[in-house]
Amino acid sequence: xxxxxxxxxxxxxxxxxxxxxxxxxxxxxxxxxxxxxxxxxxxxxxxxxxxxxxxxxxxxxxxxxxxxxxxxxxxxxxxxxxxxxxxxxxxxxxxxxxxxxxxxxxxxxxxxxxxxxxxxxxxxxxxxxxxxxxxxxxxxxxxxxxxxxxxxxxxxxxxxxxxxxxxxxxxxxxxxxxxxxxxxxxxxxxxxxxxxxxxxxxxxxxxxxxxxxxxxxxxxxx
Amino acid sequence: xxxxxxxxxxxxxxxxxxxxxxxxxxxxxxxxxxxxxxxxxxxxxxxxxxxxxxxxxxxxxxxxxxxxxxxxxxxxxxxxxxxxxxxxxxxxxxxxxxxxxxxxxxxxxxxxxxxxxxxxxxxxxxxxxxxxxxxxxxxxxxxxxxxxxxxxxxxxxxxxxxxxxxxxxxxxxxxxxxxxxxxxxxxxxxxxxxxxxxxxxxxxxxxxxxxxxxxxxxxxxxxxxxxxxxxxxxxxxxxxxxxxxxxxxxxxxxxxxxxxxxxxxxxxxxxxxxxxxxx
Numbered sequence: 211x212x213x214x215x216x217x218x219x220x221x222x223x224x225x226x227x228x229x230x231x232x233x234x235x236x237x238x239x240x241x242x243x244x245x246x247x248x249x250x251x252x253x254x255x256x257x258x259x260x261x262x263x264x265x266x267x268x269x270x271x272x273x274x275x276x277x278x279x280x281x282x283x284x285x286x287x288x289x290x291x292x293x294x295x296x297x298x299x300x301x302x303x304x305x306x307x308x309x310x311x312x313x314x315x316x317x318x319x320x321x322x323x324x325x326x327x328x329x330x331x332x333x334x335x336x337x338x339x340x341x342x343x344x345x346x347x348x349x350x351x352x353x354x355x356x357x358x359x360x361x362x363x364x365x366x367x368x369x370x371x372x373x374x375x376x377x378x379x380x381x382x383x384x385x386x387x388x389x390x391x392x393x394x395x396x397x398x399x400x401x402x403x404x405x406x407x408x409x410x411x412x413x414x415x416x417x418x419x420x421x422x423x424x425x426x427x428x429x430x431x432x
Numbered sequence: 433x434x435x436x437x438x439x440x441x442x443x444x445x446x447x448x449x450x451x452x453x454x455x456x457x458x459x460x461x462x463x464x465x466x467x468x469x470x471x472x473x474x475x476x477x478x479x480x481x482x483x484x485x486x487x488x489x490x491x492x493x494x495x496x497x498x499x500x501x502x503x504x505x506x507x508x509x510x511x512x513x514x515x516x517x518x519x520x521x522x523x524x525x526x527x528x529x530x531x532x533x534x535x536x537x538x539x540x541x542x543x544x545x546x547x548x549x550x551x552x553x554x555x556x557x558x559x560x561x562x563x564x565x566x567x568x569x570x571x572x573x574x575x576x577x578x579x580x581x582x583x584x585x586x587x588x589x590x591x592x593x594x595x596x597x598x599x600x601x602x603x604x605x606x607x608x609x610x611x612x613x614x615x616x617x618x619x620x621x622x623x624x625x626x627x628x629x630x631x632x633x634x635x636x637x638x639x640x641x642x643x644x645x646x647x648x649x650x651x652x653x654x655x656x657x658x659x660x661x662x663x664x665x666x667x668x669x670x671x672x673x674x675x676x677x678x679x680x681x682x683x684x685x686x687x688x689x690x691x692x693x694x695x696x697x698x699x700x701x702x703x704x705x706x707x708x709x710x711x
Contacts, residue, residue: 268487
């Protein structure tokens with residue numbers, strides 16, 4: 211079970227999304243998951259081995275690393291991507307439930323073409339509209355929460371070159387040097403920018419859905 | 433055979449599960465197996481190489497690591513996930529057995545064409561009769577395995593927290609030696625995360641158990657108050673000869689009741705006036 215399987219699972223959701231939703235999914239897979247797997251994991255690969263402290267005191271390096279990097283960027287991004295892509299499954303479950311209901315009606319005598327049922331595009335209205343809108347809302351909430359967690363944990367989005375550590379068993383204050391700080395800063399800012407783009411797309415999709423529902427309502431009343 | 437293989441095997445079970453069962457399966461795959469593979473394995477990746485003891489005594493490092501980490505979290509979680517997902521295979525086996533019986537029945541009634549055979553494969557099995565018992569057993573086993581592993585974790589690693597420092601006195605370490613664990617905070621975060629998802633899965637399993645029991649009681653109440661009601665026939669075919677009726681009766685007496693359930697549900701399967709002696 212890895213990113214490939216997640217892609218297979220979410221690819222099915224794509225069919226029932228709006229166009230903005232499809233763009234969002236593409237951005238997620240290509241500019242975030244793929245970059246994470248192909249590039250970012252290598253950059254952070256030697257983060258602990260090459261975290262060097264100016265002391266021979268055993269244990270000082272471990273303790274200082276743990277103090278300055280409670281959760282690695284890579285793991286936070288992995289969790290963020292998992293949480294952000296999961297609300298789309300709510301929509302998939304709702305669509306599956308609707309199809310199940312239609313099949314039940316077919317079995318009870320109504321005439322519905324089963325093949326057509328599988329391929330028909332489900333229109334986003336009624337309760338499905340609410341499910342879809344909730345899923346977008348949750349996506350935005352998770353994105354914002356993770357962006358805040360990053361900011362809070364790492365005091366901004368920049369990776370320092372040097373950290374000064376005073377935790378026991380380090381004697382006095384010890385200089386510790388982070389491996390590849392510039393490359394890490396570049397990737398952090400890149401992931402942040404793409405995260406921002408995804409949030410904009412989600413906001414645009416939300417507005418689109420709301421406007422669409424208002425226009426439909428006003429057409430009905432006139 | 434890896435996690436993806438397990439996913440393929442269990443996706444088939446999904447079709448015959450309840451709605452809560454499907455949610456449980458999604459939680460297992462996305463929030464537990466996927467997080468394990470994609471994130472947790474790399475956190476524990478250097479657990480032994482970065483385990484440092486304040487001594488130069490050869491062997492002390494290995495001995496202390498082994499003393500404090502008899503089984504790594506990652507291996508325990510992998511075992512837990514395998515054992516917890518496997519009872520679902522009981523249900524898959526039972527469903528396959530019922531489908532085999534239905535196919536046999538079709539052959540006997542002379543309707544063994546491709547279309548009907550395909551329908552047997554595709555239609556969703558109702559969770560009633562012996563399948564209900566198998567399903568309930570699988571849910572009970574899931575709950576049991578989850579609870580047992582949570583207890584094992586608690587026994588091996590009290591409090592679910594990963595400490596930064598452990599003091600080791602095992603031979604050949606001279607006196608007491610300070611040993612430092614790599615990434616304790618990150619490990620604690622993931623341990624708590626996996627614990628929370630495990631609890632969510634336990635709650636889902638309990639809800640599913642309650643749902644199944646309530647549904648069975650409701651169905652029994654309905655059946656008692658209206659015994660003549662029967663669902664519409666699935667096949668709508670008729671048995672044509674006494675020989676075939678005898679074969680069917682034999683099949684019914686041999687099997688445990690799943691076929692009986694099927695015939696009881698589908699009275700149209702029997703010709704008017706014929707009696708099913710084994711029903």
